[in-house]
Amino acid sequence: MTAPVLQLDNLNKAYGALQVTKSLSLEVLPGEIHAVIGPNGAGKTTLIGQIAGNVESDSGKVIFAGRDVTGLAVARRGQLGLGRSFQITAILPEFSVLENVALGVQARQGHSFHFFKRAATDRSLNTRALGILETVRLSHRADTRAGNLSHGEKRVLELAIALAGEPKLLLLDEPMAGTGPDETKNLVEVLKSLKASIPMLLVEHDMDAVFQLADRISVLVYGGLIATGTPDDIRNDAKVREAYLGEDETA
């Protein structure tokens, strides 16, 4: 079996008396989209935080591309190839769309202690940035001020910035949050096209999108995984049905 790109080994996190992540183990294999779903309050945000490095786990390991990154800072994990999109959009609103992605490209190229060459006209950055924007179908908005984009376009830009880092894994925190039907469709198509080259851990509420994209689904309830399997397995799982009783389900 091929080595997983991401391996979570018995992760635990408690806030006071509340155990938010319970002995969680999970893998993301190359070439797959592994979705994590679960009712609200299940601990998905904390989990993302533990993988990305914002949240310090109480115990357990995060192994990324064969390397134990559990103690490493967020920026270091980013440098090692962990790409991320945020649930609450974290783009750079004053920069143009192009400049947002160019910054991602710039970060990939190493340190930024370059003081004299003009960044805005740097072809080595802009060419690659435009290429990424074309992949996500946002190149027509390259010169727009990022803060002026529609909500859905901003979500796409989130993805583009993460892609600029040539990530070995994409951590997607509710990329469809708040997007309309057209934008969702666009995002799903883009993610499908990227799947082969970049494995993804996708946290999402939009069940339609999840079932279209995911190769495997893990279900998180109260900090613990109750099921992992193919979309069909999950659809038919009794425990999952029970957990979602009363929740909006479109499967």
Place this chain on the structure above:
Amino acid sequence: MTGTALLFRNRIVPVLLFSLLALVPVYASLTDDRFILLFFTRILVLAIAAVSLDFILGLGAMVSFGHAAYLGLGAYAVGILAESDIWDAWISLPVAVLVSGLFALVTGAISLRTRGVYFIMITLAFGQMAYFTATSLSAYGGDDGLTLWGRSEFFGTGLFSGDTSFYYLVFAVLLAATLLLKRIAASRFGRVLKGARQSEARLHAIGIDPYRYRLAAYVIAGMIAGLAGALMANQSEFVSPAYMSWQRSGELIVMVILGGLGSLHGAILGAIAYLALEEVLAGYTEHWRLIFGPLLILVVLYGKGGLLGLIKGGEKS
């Protein structure tokens, strides 16, 4: 903001500004007005410090409430060397810059671990420490300060002593500093600073830890302000702890905000506006602060983006 307005603000205004400033000595000699030459020399010296502050405050959102400390460090470098009978500018100016850079490196490394109001307070604290250290230097005047009997020497050229030549020296330093900082602001380094201001989380996620970039920017700004301090000691031929007071640091912040954050040349406008307004109003009444205070308030309430914002009447950029 429209393309034309942006062009006006970013290209034409600074060119106009520097052209006009270059003509001040000409105007002064034509009208036989020595005062205006000396006055603008003082303004330009402070403008250098203001521009350096705008670099870290406007671009990098580092609100340093202790920036005047560098003015003081640079001034005292000149003063202390002068007391030891060392007047050569090619010694005292580099010493001023170096000492300021070191102070910025040490205090910045500590301060930049904090954010928001804590950063403001820590920089204030370091500024106060510099201030009180200066008051304790009784050998160099302590609280009362130190009078310098003469100006720095530059290979016997009298560059520092002549009114006009000194003005053009300060002008050249201001121009060079502004151009340098604008260059850096447009570089990859500058992009990181500007990006970190907008979303710290995003930068970490793509693998950039803003800390070292901010520290580098802080040191650069400190060194330039230190150079301004050395020039200030020459300009007033006097060195005193008051150069480093928190009120001085506050004034620098006011100048930067007044001019419009982040444009760099805006800080020069802010310095000119602040000092010229002070001078003009003081000519009318000794209670000029009664007018100046509310004016500042009005600028904040109705002038979005400072003076530069008034020029284009648009959104803050």
Place this chain on the structure above:
Amino acid sequence: MSTTLLAVQTLNGLQLGILLFLIAAGLTLVFGVMDFINLAHGVQYMLGAYLAVAGYQLTGSFWLALPLALLAALACGLLLEFLVFRHLYDRDHLDQVLATFGVILFLNEAVRVIWGAAPLSVPVPELLNGSIRLFENFNYPVYRMALLAAGLGVAVLLYVLVTRTRVGMLVRAGASNAPMVAALGVNIRRLFMIVFGFGAMLAGFAGIMAAPILSVEPGMGDNLLILAFVVIVIGGIGSIRGAFLSALLIGLVDTIGRSFATDIARLVLPPSAANDVGPAIASMLIYILMAGVLFFRPSGLFPVRSA
């Protein structure tokens, strides 16, 4: 170093601390609840002192001047809130800094125009005149003891108000998460006004109490303002309890530090150097203290703000 001197300076330090607390309490609430950096809080203190002088000149009695000045200080505070501050709540901190800086300039000058630049004072009221013997060889001015008592009384009152009343609960909630409180349907504007007015009154009260013992002059609030900011940063922004403890701490450290710094410096340095270094270190002490506290507790001793 005599014990009497130490005892006197300890009491002096507590007294400075109480004064700082009265100023800092309003400051920390305004900053905590309204996220508003009010540099003009120091002039609020100064106004209290000047209004006490005016009240005394009007009535000839400290006891009559006290309530009059207090009401006038409250009125001034609310007027400032209405004219200037309320337009700044939604602005970013730098705008607030600039605008309140303008207020300081204006009011420091206004006070100079109305009362002149020469230092003024109010005589200590008859009732509180003289000294009281605490121990053998140890007399302490009655007025200063009264100040301590009054300040502690206000602290207790504040504690009761904040922890036992409904408004107090809203204030504490607002300090920890203001948008949430607004979202819950509370009239946040009215809450802000109450918080602001009360803070102004506290600072004004401090000024009134200080008038008999400190010189009343333009700019008297500026240095205390800086100290007050150090107090609230150490204590934790938004925390009254933090402000109280940290104010007392700073009052003590500053006062006792200044008394003994030169003596301590003499232990390790030659006298001439010690005479220079002593006062300098004394002035730096509270900043060193602040840096130290922030190193171990980056959000202060009793942080209140939720993430």
